[in-house]
Amino acid sequence: MKRAVIRELLDEDLGTPSEIAQSLRDLQRINQWFGGTQTTIQLLRRITQSSKFKSLSLLEVGAGNGYVPITASRALAAEGTDVRVTLLDRVPSHLPVSGVDVVVGDALELPFRDGAFDVVSCSLLAHHFDAAELERFAGEALRVARVAVLVNDIIRSRVHLAITYAGLPLFRSRMTWHDAPASVRQAYTVEEMRSIVGRSSARKIEISRHYLYRMGILLWK
Numbered sequence: 205m206k207r208a209v210i211r212e213l214l215d216e217d218l219g220t221p222s223e224i225a226q227s228l229r230d231l232q233r234i235n236q237w238f239g240g241t242q243t244t245i246q247l248l249r250r251i252t253q254s255s256k257f258k259s260l261s262l263l264e265v266g267a268g269n270g271y272v273p274i275t276a277s278r279a280l281a282a283e284g285t286d287v288r289v290t291l292l293d294r295v296p297s298h299l300p301v302s303g304v305d306v307v308v309g310d311a312l313e314l315p316f317r318d319g320a321f322d323v324v325s326c327s328l329l330a331h332h333f334d335a336a337e338l339e340r341f342a343g344e345a346l347r348v349a350r351v352a353v354l355v356n357d358i359i360r361s362r363v364h365l366a367i368t369y370a371g372l373p374l375f376r377s378r379m380t381w382h383d384a385p386a387s388v389r390q391a392y393t394v395e396e397m398r399s400i401v402g403r404s405s406a407r408k409i410e411i412s413r414h415y416l417y418r419m420g421i422l423l424w425k
Contacts, residue, residue: 205362207396210386213379215332217295224297227379231328232271234375234384239415240327243356244276247420250410251323251352252285259286263321263348265311265341266329267291268298272356273325290321312340316348325354331391335400338392342404346423353406355421360391364417394419 213219214227235241252260264273270291277287290305292314299306309315311329324345330338345353358364365388372381392400397419398411406423414420 205360205365205389207360207392208389209334210389212332212383212386214298214383217297219377219379221297223377223379226377227383228269228298230375230377230380231268235272235327236275239418240356241272241275243414243418243420244272244325244327244354245279246414247354247356247412247422248276248280248285248287248323248325249283250422251354252280255322255351257322257351258284259288260322260351261288261290261320262323262325263290263292263314263316265292265314265324265326265345266332267293267306269300270304270306272327274304312337312344314344314348318347319350320348322349322351323354324349325356327356328358328387330355330357330397331360331387335396338400339403342401342406342423346405346425349423349425351425353421353423355397355401355419355423357397357419357421358388358391359413359417359419360388360393361417364388364391367416388417397421 273289277289280287292307292309293299294310296308368384368388408424410422412420
C-alpha cells in the first residue's frame, strides 16, 4: 500500500474545544488498548537496562495530553526508576494545564540546549512528517538527547487499515473517525523508517515490532 499524505484534523486543531478534547480522549484509549503505551514502557526499560540509570529526564515531543509518557513513568516508578517528564506540543490547547512541566514549541526546532534531556521521545508523531522532516526531527532530537531518542509509531499495511476501520465504532469523535485511518495511510513501513533514520548521526539504531502494528525505534547517542 502506497503512503498517502492526508491532513489530520487533530494535528491542525480543526475542531471545537469539545471535539478536540474528545479526540484526545480517544487517542488515549487507542494507546491504552492497542499497545501504544506498552511499547513506550518496553523501550524505556531497554534504555534503563542499557544505561543502568535509575533516574531519567524525558522530553515527550508532540505530547498532546501526555498520557503515554506519564503512564510509562508511573510504570517504571513501580520498578524503581524515576522518569521526570516534560511535555512539548506546538498546540497549547492539547497540553494538560497542571501536574507536569509543559512547553509550547516546534518539534523541528526544539527550544532546548544540546543534551538537555536524557531521552527525547515521541508517540504517533513520526508519521506526520515527510522523509526530509523526519530526518530533520531525528537530528534535532539527537542534539537535545544525552542517551537516546525513542520513537513509537504505527506501521502502514492494508491489514492494519482494515483493523482500524473495523475499530472505529469504539470511538466517539468524528475527528478520530477521520484521523485514525489517515494515520495508517501516511505511516511508514519498518523498511522505510530504517532508511530514513539510518541517515541520522545515531551511534546505533534498534528497530522492533510490537503489538498490533506498532514499531519502536531507539536512536542511541
